[in-house]
Structure formats: structure tokens, C-alpha cells
Amino acid sequence: MEFLRLFFRLGLIAAVAMLLAARPAAADDHTVPSFAPACHAASAAGADARKMDARGPWICDDSGWDSGAPAVWLRFDARAWAGEKLPRYFYSRISRYDTIAFHAVDTDGAVRSVRRSEAEGAPFASGPVFQLRLPDVTRDTRHLLVEIAGPHSVPLLTEARITHDPGSAEWSQSEMMLLAFVAGMLILPLLFDISFFVVLRERFVLLHAGLVSAMMLYVLTAGGLASAFAAIPLPVMAVVGAVSYAVGGGLSLLFVHAFLERGAQSPAMRNLTRATGWFTIIVPSLFGLQLPATQGFDDAAYFIAFVPCLAVLTGAVIEAVSRGSRSARYVAAAWLPMIAASTERWLRGLGWHVGSSTLDQMLYVAIGIEVVVISLAIADRFLALRRERDAALTEARMLEHLSTRDPLTGLMNRRAIEARFDELLAQGFDTFALVDLDRFKAINDLHGHQVGDAALIACATALRAAGDRDTVAVRLGGEEFVVLLRGERGIERAEALRQAIPIRIANDVPGLDLPVTASMGVVRVGDAGLQKMAFAEFYARADALMYEAKASGRNRLSYERLTVFRKPPGSRQSGRGQAA
Numbered sequence: 001m002e003f004l005r006l007f008f009r010l011g012l013i014a015a016v017a018m019l020l021a022a023r024p025a026a027a028d029d030h031t032v033p034s035f036a037p038a039c040h041a042a043s044a045a046g047a048d049a050r051k052m053d054a055r056g057p058w059i060c061d062d063s064g065w066d067s068g069a070p071a072v073w074l075r076f077d078a079r080a081w082a083g084e085k086l087p088r089y090f091y092s093r094i095s096r097y098d099t100i101a102f103h104a105v106d107t108d109g110a111v112r113s114v115r116r117s118e119a120e121g122a123p124f125a126s127g128p129v130f131q132l133r134l135p136d137v138t139r140d141t142r143h144l145l146v147e148i149a150g151p152h153s154v155p156l157l158t159e160a161r162i163t164h165d166p167g168s169a170e171w172s173q174s175e176m177m178l179l180a181f182v183a184g185m186l187i188l189p190l191l192f193d194i195s196f197f198v199v200l201r202e203r204f205v206l207l208h209a210g211l212v213s214a215m216m217l218y219v220l221t222a223g224g225l226a227s228a229f230a231a232i233p234l235p236v237m238a239v240v241g242a243v244s245y246a247v248g249g250g251l252s253l254l255f256v257h258a259f260l261e262r263g264a265q266s267p268a269m270r271n272l273t274r275a276t277g278w279f280t281i282i283v284p285s286l287f288g289l290q291l292p293a294t295q296g297f298d299d300a301a302y303f304i305a306f307v308p309c310l311a312v313l314t315g316a317v318i319e320a321v322s323r324g325s326r327s328a329r330y331v332a333a334a335w336l337p338m339i340a341a342s343t344e345r346w347l348r349g350l351g352w353h354v355g356s357s358t359l360d361q362m363l364y365v366a367i368g369i370e371v372v373v374i375s376l377a378i379a380d381r382f383l384a385l386r387r388e389r390d391a392a393l394t395e396a397r398m399l400e401h402l403s404t405r406d407p408l409t410g411l412m413n414r415r416a417i418e419a420r421f422d423e424l425l426a427q428g429f430d431t432f433a434l435v436d437l438d439r440f441k442a443i444n445d446l447h448g449h450q451v452g453d454a455a456l457i458a459c460a461t462a463l464r465a466a467g468d469r470d471t472v473a474v475r476l477g478g479e480e481f482v483v484l485l486r487g488e489r490g491i492e493r494a495e496a497l498r499q500a501i502p503i504r505i506a507n508d509v510p511g512l513d514l515p516v517t518a519s520m521g522v523v524r525v526g527d528a529g530l531q532k533m534a535f536a537e538f539y540a541r542a543d544a545l546m547y548e549a550k551a552s553g554r555n556r557l558s559y560e561r562l563t564v565f566r567k568p569p570g571s572r573q574s575g576r577g578q579a580a
Contacts, residue, residue: 034163035080035087037146042069049103049111049145065351067154067299074146074160086138087162090146091131094123094224096238096290098150104135105143112136121234128224128241128360130234134162152238152290153299154351175361179223182368186216189375196382204258204381207251208374214248215367217241223364242288242302249309250281255374256316256331259381264325269316276312280305303346310339326384330377337366406475408453409460417474417482421535424472424484431490432523434542435463435498437479437516438554447512454509455516462504463497471497482539494522495557502555521545522559 039058052073066072081087090102101115112135121130137144144162151157193209196202220226222241254277257270265273287294287302294301313335320328341363348359404416417424437459444452456479463473463483471493474482485493502515509516521542525533541560549558 033081033084034091034161035076036161037074038077038080039075040065040157041073041075042066043071043073045070045149047071047073047147049101049105049113049147050109052147053103053105053143053145062158065154065157067151067157067351068296069151070296071147071149072151072157074148074157076144076146076162078142078144081162085164086141087144088134088137088164089131090134090160090162091129092157092160093153093155094121094128094130094222094234094237094241095151095153095156096235097148097152097156098292098295100132101147101149102132102135103145103147104137104141105145106138106140107142108140118235119233123224123227123232123234123237128222129159130237150292150295151299152295154349158348158351178361179219179225179364182364183216183219183223183225185368186212186219186371189371190216192375192378196378199382202258204255205378207255207258208371208378211248211251211255211374212371214244214251215371217244218248219364219367223360239289242290243285246284246288246302246306247281249284249306250277250279252335253277253280253309253313253316256313256320259331259377260316260320260327261325264320264323264328265316266319269319272312273316276308280309300350303349306342306346310343314339327377327381330373330380334370334373334377338363338370341366406460409457409475411460411464411473411475411481413474414476417472417484418535421538428486429472429484430525430527431485431494432525432538432542433483433485433494433497434521434539434546435459435481435483435501435518436520436546436550437501437518438550440479440516443512443516451509451511455505455512458505458508459501459516459518461508462500465497465500465504482542490524491522491557491559494520494559498557517555519546519549519554520557521547521549522557523562524559525562 039060041052041058042064043052053075058075076087090100097118099115099117100121101113104112106112114133114135116132121132123130134144146160148157148160190209190212193205193212197205197209218241221232221237221244224237226232226237253273257265257273257277284302284305287298287305290298317328317332317335321332344359345363404413404419405411406413437455440452440455443455456475459479459481460473460475463481464471470485470487472484474484476482483494483497487493498518498520501518505516506512522545523538523541545558545560549556552558
């Protein structure tokens with residue numbers, strides 16, 4: 001929880017930083033008038049301004065916008081700025097074009113013209129706009145004709161305006177600050193993705209981080225906010241904005257493919273979702289480059305190429321929700337505003353309806369909603385995966401416990417002790433005691449196996465009654481047990497455990513005619529960590545000692561002490577010396 005609080009604070013700091021950067025660059029709330037074109041027309045490249053002014057063909061409504069024409073003309077009538085300050089600047093939506101020529105036509109027929117290159121367009125942080133200086137417009141100017149050669153975007157045409165203030169644009173200070181806040185808040189989900197990936201190592205977390213990065217880049221460039229931080233050339237802003245949106249759309253599909261639970265999609269839909277994701281990354285991005293060779297069709301093709309993305313994304317989410325996917329519900333809630341806002345933007349981009357660039361605010365807010373809700377979905381999935389992991393670990397531990405424990409007594413079994421024997425020796429367990437119940441077969445024969453099992457359980461209880469970390473009890477099988485001990489007085493402690501066995505069995509298993517005693521063979525070795533004997537060798541020695549105890553009358557202990565030399569004894573050293 002502490003790192004989540006830290007990331008939330010960092011996100012707020014980033015949002016505030018974006019707001020502070022946007023505030024001085026944003027215009028006041030529409031206090032400066034701007035003027036829209038009265039009419040528009042399309043022509044071949046190199047058309048004469050005087051002929052266009054005289055004949056047109058002019059369209060004086062919001063229909064017929066064609067960004068695929070070699071040149072598009074805009075006509076601004078002097079009646080629009082009558083009584084206002086004379087316009088000095090042209091601005092429009094950031095998009096690629098070849099050149100923009102301005103022709104100021106006076107009432108006496110004089111024409112003052114100037115042609116501006118794409119490199120002269122200056123983006124500025126007042127929305128997704130750039131500006132150019134106009135030729136001198138006087139009180140005698142009748143029309144201002146704007147010739148846009150090689151346009152790549154309908155909004156470049158429909159959102160064109162002229163004004164006298166170089167800082168004027170359609171977006172107000174409050175709108176720019178909203179955009180800055182959205183851009184700043186996008187940093188928070190990105191930090192969440194990084195932290196989740198450290199824990200989850202899931203591919204969908206990386207895909208969402210890429211999606212958030214693409215959307216952040218889109219907001220900064222298509223929204224014009226990047227101009228508050230650096231002087232970025234207009235072509236770069238135009239291309240990065242278009243390509244980042246396409247990459248974000250494709251990553252959305254790849255994210256759905258990786259994020260939805262197993263079984264939430266049919267195999268056919270999964271394959272279609274992945275293929276459409278790559279298609280959306282590649283094809284619209286190609287048109288988003290706005291190359292001269294694709295000028296005649298790339299604007300319409302860019303938006304049409306998103307139709308498969310919209311259709312497949314909608315179908316994938318509907319199918320997943322119908323299959324009971326919890327994650328798909330988050331995706332649906334996140335992308336419903338995004339789909340609605342994107343559809344409006346696509347229709348405006350295709351020229352099917354004309355609207356202000358401030359409508360983009362809906363898209364930017366929808367982007368913010370999408371990444372935040374999907375981050376919540378990832379957090380929910382993170383908790384679900386952690387629960388699944390914990391359940392799997394619990395099951396694995398249970399299976400491991402079952403495979404290393406004797407099911408009757410609960411003691412460690414032979415498989416477990418053989419696997420850990422070297423480790424226990426290194427930890428100082430230097431006393432190996434082999435225990436065998438005397439005449440145990442007679443108990444099974446006289447009283448039945450159920451009573452025999454009860455006697456074995458009572459024996460196990462006696463051997464682990466010490467309850468300390470210096471004693472390890474093991475059932476090898478049948479009536480054979482092993483006890484490993486470490487510390488001082490190992491043989492005496494082993495004998496105490498042996499003597500406790502008949503007492504415990506008598507208390508826990510009533511009705512036995514005779515006490516159930518035990519014989520024990522004990523091997524004690526000095527410096528257990530230095531010896532190289534395996535479990536089987538210890539067992540063989542202890543087994544021989546245990547049978548000595550039984551041969552001596554049972555109900556007793558037989559032991560031996562082994563010495564491990566750090567170096568050969570003196571007699572051997574001298575012998576070797578003589579041999580040398």
C-alpha cells in the first residue's frame with residue numbers, strides 16, 4: 001500500500017506540473033475574435049488566385065470538404081472583421097501540407113500574395129494548432145483567399161481561422177488546463193504498470209504500459225501540449241499524433257487478447273483480435289505518415305482503416321462478457337466512452353460533419369477514463385492472480401507434505417529423511433537412533449491391525465514428545481522409527497525416549513496384556529558435519545546395534561561412538577613417513 005500511495009503522489013505531482021506548463025501558454029477564454037472562412041473550393045495544383053476569386057466554384061456551406069484534392073481554397077470575406085481589428089495571423093489544426101499561399105484581394109483588384117512552406121508553420125500550446133503570418137490585410141481588402149496545396153486532413157480545412165492576435169486560438173485556458181491534467185494523470189497508470197510488472201511478469205501489463213505511453217504521446221502532440229515544453233516542427237507533431245493513436249488502437253486489441261481470462265474468447269476470436277491488432281498498428285500508421293505519394297487518399301484511408309479495430313474490439317468484448325468474463329466488464333466500461341468519442345472524431349476527420357476542435361476534449365477525457373479504469377482492471381486481475389498463485393502454492397505445499405510425511409503417524413517418512421540427511425548432519429544432528437518395537441507382530445495377531453496402528457501412533461507421539469528443534473523423529477515403515485538428535489547427552493536423551501514408549505502406549509492403547517517395549521541401536525559421531533557417511537551406512541550400523549539389543553533380551557539400547565579425524569592419527573603419519 002505504501003508504494004501505491006507514493007505512485008499516486010507522483011501522478012498528482014506530474015499532473016500539477018503539466019498544469020503549470022500549460023497555464024502561461026493558454027489563451028484567455030475566447031476574448032479575442034477569430035474568423036472562419038465563408039466559402040471553400042477545390043482546384044488543380046497551381047490555379048490562379050484571380051480566376052478563383054472571380055469564378056470559384058465556391059461552396060458556401062459545410063458540405064463538400066475534400067482533403068484529397070491537389071489544392072483547397074478558403075475564402076474569408078472582409079464583412080466578417082468589419083469593425084474589428086484587422087487579421088494578421090492564420091491558424092488551423094496541426095496536419096501536414098505542401099504549402100499554404102495567402103492572397104489578399106483589395107476592392108480595386110490589387111492582390112498581395114505570400115506563400116508559406118510547411119516548415120514555417122509554428123505549433124503553439126493553445127490546442128492542436130499552428131499559425132502562419134498573413135500578408136498585409138487593409139481596410140480596402142475585400143477577400144482573403146487561402147490556398148492550401150496538398151492537404152492531408154479535413155480538419156486542417158474546416159478548422160482554419162484568422163485573427164489579429166498571434167496567441168489566439170479556439171481553446172481556452174480552462175480547456176488547455178484540462179488537457180494538461182489528463183496528460184499528467186496518464187503518468188499514474190504507467191507507474192502502476194511498472195510496479196505490477198515487477199510482481200506479475202505478465203505480457204498484458206507491458207502491453208497496457210505501451211498503450212498508456214502511446215495515448216500520452218497522442219495527448220501531448222495531437223493536443224498541442226508538447227509545444228509548451230519544446231519547439232517541435234509541425235510535420236513531427238502531425239505524424240507523431242496520428243501514428244501514436246494508431247499504435248494505441250492496435251495495442252488495445254493486443255491487450256484484450258492477452259488480458260482476458262482463458263476461455264473468455266473463442267479460438268477464432270482470439271486469432272482475429274491479435275491479427276486486427278497488428279493490422280491497426282501497421283496500416284493506419286502508414287497512412288498517418290502523410291507522405292506526398294498518399295496525399296490523395298491517406299486522410300480517408302487512415303480513418304477507414306480503424307473500422308476493423310472498432311468492429312473486432314466490440315465483438316471481442318461482447319463475446320467475453322457473454323461468457324462471464326469479469327475482466328471484460330472492466331474493458332467495456334473503460335472503452336465505451338473511448339469508442340463514442342473516437343467515432344465522433346472519425347466522422348469529423350472524414351468530413352461527414354464539421355465541428356470545433358474543442359470536441360477533441362471529449363476524446364482526451366475518454367482516454368483518461370480508459371487508462372484509469374483499465375489500471376483498476378489490472379489491479380483486480382493482479383489480486384485474482386495472486387489468489388490463484390497462493391492457492392497453487394498451498395496445494396503444492398500440501399502435496400509436498402503428503403509426499404514427505406507418514407500418513408498414519410504424521411512423522412517425516414524415509415523419502416524425506418534421505419533427502420534432508422546431509423543437511424541435518426551439517427546442522428549438527430550427530431546421534432542416529434534406530435527404534436524397533438519388540439514383538440509387534442504379536443499385537444497385530446492378537447488384537448488386530450487397528451490396535452497395532454494405535455500403538456504405532458502412540459510410539460510416534462512418545463518420540464516427538466520432546467517438541468524441541470534438537471530432535472527429529474521419522475517413521476521408516478512397519479514398526480521401525482529413527483530419531484536424530486543434536487546437542488549434549490545425545491545417547492542419554494535417546495534412552496529416555498525409548499523408555500517413554502511403553503508408558504505412552506500403555507496410556508493411549510488400553511487392553512494390552514503385556515507392555516510394548518522397544519529396542520534401540522544408537523550411533524553417535526563426533527563432528528557430524530565432517531563425516532562422509534550416507535544415510536544407508538548410518539542405518540546399517542544402527543540396525544546391527546539394534547539387533548544386538550534384541551539378542552541381549554530386548555527392551556534395551558546398544559550404541560557405539562564414531563570418531564571423525566580431521567587428519568590421520570600420529571601412527572599413520574609416521575608410517576607414511578617411513579614408507580616415503
